[in-house]
Amino acid sequence: xxxxxxxxxxxxxxxxxxxxxxxxxxxxNGYVATNxxxxxxxxxxxAARGARACPERIITIxxxxx
Amino acid sequence: xxxxxxxxxxxxxxxxxxxxxxxxxxxMAAGADGHARAARFHTEYPPIFWxxxxxxxxxxxxxxxxxxxxxxxxxxxxxxxxxxxxxxQLIGEAWPLxxxxxxxPQHSLYRILLNPLFTPxxxxxxxxxxxxxxxxxxxxxxxxxxxxxxxxxATRFPVxxxxxxxxxxxxxxxxxxxWTRTLVxxxxxxxxxxxxxxxxxxxxxxxxxxxxxxxxxxxxxxLGCEIEGRxxxxxxxxxxxxxxxxxxxxxxxxxxxxxxxxxxxxxxxxAQLREKPELILAAVEELLxxxxxxxxxxxxxxxxxxxxxxxxxxxxxxxxxxxxDLDPEEFTDPTQxxxxxxxxxxxxxxxxxxxxLGSHLARRELAIALQEWLTRVPPFRLxxxxxIEMRASGVFSLENLELQWx
Numbered sequence: 001x002x003x004x005x006x007x008x009x010x011x012x013x014x015x016x017x018x019x020x021x022x023x024x025x026x027x028x029n030g031y032v033a034t035n036x037x038x039x040x041x042x043x044x045x046x047a048a049r050g051a052r053a054c055p056e057r058i059i060t061i062x063x064x065x066x
Numbered sequence: 067x068x069x070x071x072x073x074x075x076x077x078x079x080x081x082x083x084x085x086x087x088x089x090x091x092x093x094m095a096a097g098a099d100g101h102a103r104a105a106r107f108h109t110e111y112p113p114i115f116w117x118x119x120x121x122x123x124x125x126x127x128x129x130x131x132x133x134x135x136x137x138x139x140x141x142x143x144x145x146x147x148x149x150x151x152x153x154x155q156l157i158g159e160a161w162p163l164x165x166x167x168x169x170x171p172q173h174s175l176y177r178i179l180l181n182p183l184f185t186p187x188x189x190x191x192x193x194x195x196x197x198x199x200x201x202x203x204x205x206x207x208x209x210x211x212x213x214x215x216x217x218x219x220a221t222r223f224p225v226x227x228x229x230x231x232x233x234x235x236x237x238x239x240x241x242x243x244x245w246t247r248t249l250v251x252x253x254x255x256x257x258x259x260x261x262x263x264x265x266x267x268x269x270x271x272x273x274x275x276x277x278x279x280x281x282x283x284x285x286x287x288x289l290g291c292e293i294e295g296r297x298x299x300x301x302x303x304x305x306x307x308x309x310x311x312x313x314x315x316x317x318x319x320x321x322x323x324x325x326x327x328x329x330x331x332x333x334x335x336x337a338q339l340r341e342k343p344e345l346i347l348a349a350v351e352e353l354l355x356x357x358x359x360x361x362x363x364x365x366x367x368x369x370x371x372x373x374x375x376x377x378x379x380x381x382x383x384x385x386x387x388x389x390x391d392l393d394p395e396e397f398t399d400p401t402q403x404x405x406x407x408x409x410x411x412x413x414x415x416x417x418x419x420x421x422x423l424g425s426h427l428a429r430r431e432l433a434i435a436l437q438e439w440l441t442r443v444p445p446f447r448l449x450x451x452x453x454i455e456m457r458a459s460g461v462f463s464l465e466n467l468e469l470q471w472x
Contacts, residue, residue, distance in 0.1 A: 011419060011421035013421060015411070028182055028185070030185030030186055030187070055136075055411040
C-alpha cells in the first residue's frame with residue numbers, strides 16, 4: 001500500500017497529521033512534509049485514516065494489490 | 067415573483083434558478099434552529115441557485131454542495147476574494163485584508179510570513195496559558211449557579227488570548243468585544259463604517275507604538291517582516307492586523323456559543339464527554355461541522371461553468387460553510403451530531419489556499435473551553451430557551467445564551 005500526496009495543493013489543515021502524526025509529518029509552516037510513502041506493514045489502517053481526513057482530497061491511497 | 071426581483075436578476079441567470087430570498091434572513095427566521103433550516107436548503111433548492119439579496123449586499127449565487135464549494139475555493143484565480151469584505155472601502159481607504167483579500171501568487175508571499183506563527187505545534191505551546199485564562203473566567207462564575215455565557219466567557223476568552231498574542235493591554239478587552247460584534251454582525255452599514263474607522267485608528271496607533279518600541283509580540287513581528295526584499299508598508303501591516311482582529315475574535319466567540327448551546331440542549335452529549343474526555347477533540351470537530359458559522363463571498367473573474375450553471379465575470383458567489391458541512395452528499399445524517407463520526411472532512415475553516423490561518427488556534431481554544439467547563443462546572447442547561455436569538459451574517463451567532471447549573 002502506498003500513499004501519494006499532491007503536496008502543492010496542501011492548504012495546511014493538518015488533519016492527516018492529527019489522524020496519524022507519525023506517518024504525515026508537517027513542515028515548519030504546518031503543511032504536509034511528504035509527497036508520499038510506502039506504508040509500513042501494520043500501519044495501513046492509520047495511513048488510510050490520515051488520507052481520508054484531508055478536506056482538500058489531495059491524499060490518495062494506492063493499493064498495489066488491486 | 068415581483069418586478070423588482072426580475073429587475074435585480076442579471077440577464078444570464080435563468081428564472082428557474084432564482085429564489086427571491088436572503089439566505090441569512092431564511093436561516094435567522096428559524097431562531098436557534100438555524101442550522102436545521104440551512105440543512106433543508108439541500109432538499110428545497112437547486113444545487114446552485116441565485117438569491118436575490120444577501121444582507122446589505124446584492125444578489126449572489128448560492129452553491130450548497132460541498133463538492134462545488136471545494137472546487138470554487140480551490141480556484142482563487144477564477145473566484146477572487148479581492149475587496150470582498152469591503153471594510154477599508156467603507157472608510158474611503160483601499161488597503162486589503164492580508165492575506166485574505168490577496169490572490170495567489172501574491173497571497174503566498176504574505177501567507178508564508180504568518181504560517182509559522184499558527185502551526186499546530188506553535189499553538190500547542192500556548193496551551194497552558196490558554197487553560198489558565200479559561201479556568202479563571204469559569205471560577206469567577208461557577209458558584210453563581212449560572213451565567214450569561216457570552217458575557218461571562220465566550221466573548222472574553224478569545225479576546226484575552228488575542229490581546230496576549232498581539233502584545234496589547236488586556237484591559238482593552240471590553241472595547242474589542244464591542245467593536246467586533248458590530249463589525250461582523252451589524253446589518254447597519256453606517257454603524258459598521260464608524261467602527262471600522264475606530265478600529266483602523268486604534269490599530270494604527272498600536273502599530274506606530276511598536277515601531278518605536280519593538281517587543282517579541284505579533285505586531286513587532288509583522289513590522290519586522292519582509293517580502294521581496296522590502297519591509298511591509300503601513301497599509302500592509304494594517305491589513306494583516308485588521309484581518310487577525312476580525313478573524314480571531316468573533317469567530318471563536320460564536321463557535322463557542324453554538325457548541326455550548328448544543329451541549330446545554332443535549333445532556334446526553336455532555337455526559338458522554340464528561341465520561342470520556344478523550345472524545346473532546348473529535349467533539350470539537352463534529353460541533354464545528356454541525357454548527358459552521360462563517361459565510362464569505364467570492365467574485366467571478368472570468369465566465370465559468372460550475373455544475374449546470376454558467377457564472378459570468380463580476381457575479382458574486384456566497385461561500386457558506388454551513389451549507390457545505392450539512393451536505394447529505396458529503397456527510398451521512400448531516401444534522402445528527404455524532405462525536406464518533408468517521409472521516410469528518412468538514413470545511414468550517416474553508417478549503418483552498420485561504421484556509422483559516424488561525425484554525426489550529428481556534429480548535430485548541432474550543433477544546434480547552436470544553437475541557438475546562440466540563441471539569442469545573444456541573445451539568446448545565448439553558449435558562450430560557452425562548453429568549454435565544456440567532457443572527458446570521460458573515461459570522462453566525464446566538465444571543466441571550468444563558469446557562470444554568472443549579
